[in-house]
Each structure stands twice: as C-alpha cells, then as structure tokens.
Amino acid sequence: MAETELIQALQAQDSAALTALYQAYSPALYGIILRIVRAEPTAEDVLQECFLKIWITFHLYDQAKGRLFTWLINIARHLAIDKTRSRTYLQELKTQKKEASSLAERLGHEGFRPEHIGLRKVVDQLAIPHKTIIYLMYFEGYTQSEIAQQLSIPLGTVKTRARQALQRLRKLI
Structure with missing residues (x-):
C-alpha cells in the first residue's frame, strides 16, 4: 500500500x-x-x-x-x-x-541501526553542527535542553539548528 x-x-x-x-x-x-x-x-x-x-x-x-x-x-x-x-x-x-x-x-x-534504512547516509550529508543535533536528538534520544547543556550552546540555537537540519533532510529525502 x-x-x-x-x-x-x-x-x-x-x-x-x-x-x-x-x-x-x-x-x-x-x-x-x-x-x-x-x-x-x-x-x-x-x-x-x-x-x-x-x-x-x-x-x-x-x-x-x-x-x-x-x-x-x-x-x-x-x-x-x-x-x-x-x-x-x-x-x-x-x-x-x-x-x-x-x-x-x-x-x-x-x-x-539507522543505516539499515539509509538514514545515516542522508544525515551524514548535513553540515557538522546540524548533523550533531540530529544524531543527539534522534539517534541518542536527547532532548533539546539536554543537547544545549551538553554542547554548551543556547537552547534557541539548538532549536534553530534542529529546524534547519530537518528542512535540509526533507529536501535530501
């Protein structure tokens, strides 16, 4: 279907x-x-x-x-x-x-393992800051707040990078 x-x-x-x-x-x-x-x-x-x-x-x-x-x-x-x-x-x-x-x-x-459905290859095409956010959020299960704390960056930056990364992934997929 x-x-x-x-x-x-x-x-x-x-x-x-x-x-x-x-x-x-x-x-x-x-x-x-x-x-x-x-x-x-x-x-x-x-x-x-x-x-x-x-x-x-x-x-x-x-x-x-x-x-x-x-x-x-x-x-x-x-x-x-x-x-x-x-x-x-x-x-x-x-x-x-x-x-x-x-x-x-x-x-x-x-x-x-995301590579079984090809996700890792697509995510690897992102810029490093975006790739890092996506890996931590979707492959490691971190929240945006936890990512901000772990990377020592503002929460707003994490949210912006996540949104930009998802927009880029949408185009790649």
Whole structure:
C-alpha cells in the first residue's frame, strides 16, 4: 500500500491500515524506542502505547507539515523519553539488573541501526553542527535542553539548528 493510500485509510479509521502501518514501521520505531529505554520489555510496552496514540491522534497528522515517518518517529521518541523520566521506570532501574536484550544481540550491540534504512547516509550529508543535533536528538534520544547543556550552546540555537537540519533532510529525502 502506497504511503498516500495508507494515510487516507488511517484517516478513515480503517483498522487494516493500522495493521499495514504496524508491519511497515514497527521495526524501526521499536529500534528507536529500545535505544532510548534500553530494556526490551519496556520498549515493547512503549511501542504498544505508541501505536495506540497514533491510532487515536491520527486525525492530527498533517502531510503539509512533514512526512509520515517523521511524525511517527517523533511520537515514539517522545513516549520513550517520557517513559525514562517516569518514577516507575527509574524505580525499576534501581531494583533490577540490566539484562542483555535478545533483539539488541541480533542487531548488534548498537540495537537499532539507522543505516539499515539509509538514514545515516542522508544525515551524514548535513553540515557538522546540524548533523550533531540530529544524531543527539534522534539517534541518542536527547532532548533539546539536554543537547544545549551538553554542547554548551543556547537552547534557541539548538532549536534553530534542529529546524534547519530537518528542512535540509526533507529536501535530501
């Protein structure tokens, strides 16, 4: 199913379209989530929350503002970050040992690897300041505030560079 047809079917609340969306995008979204939460069971829970939120809020998606995949990544990333900041998650980290995830072992030590879908090659075409922001935000799971603190630059600069980088990526893709 083409992306345009998929979007139309999802806007019409077609449950078969949700299945197609899940089959097409769940591996990439799971990899992003796993990279942030670093625990397979937690990542599975967040992925389920992610698709529930996508289904409920799909009417808010606007093709004019960006690609479907970008919108999906943002939802997954924000839910994963929210999960890592929750008290229950922090408590679980204190009380349990981290176990090696079988998925991370299958994919290599890095877990999700953007090069599997060609993202790293596209991001590598950006200027260094923009590339750094995108890597930290989308591949490492940092918030814009955390990036500003880590790079010792103003938050406004991070936001501007992120916006410019996404505009450039849109043109490259």
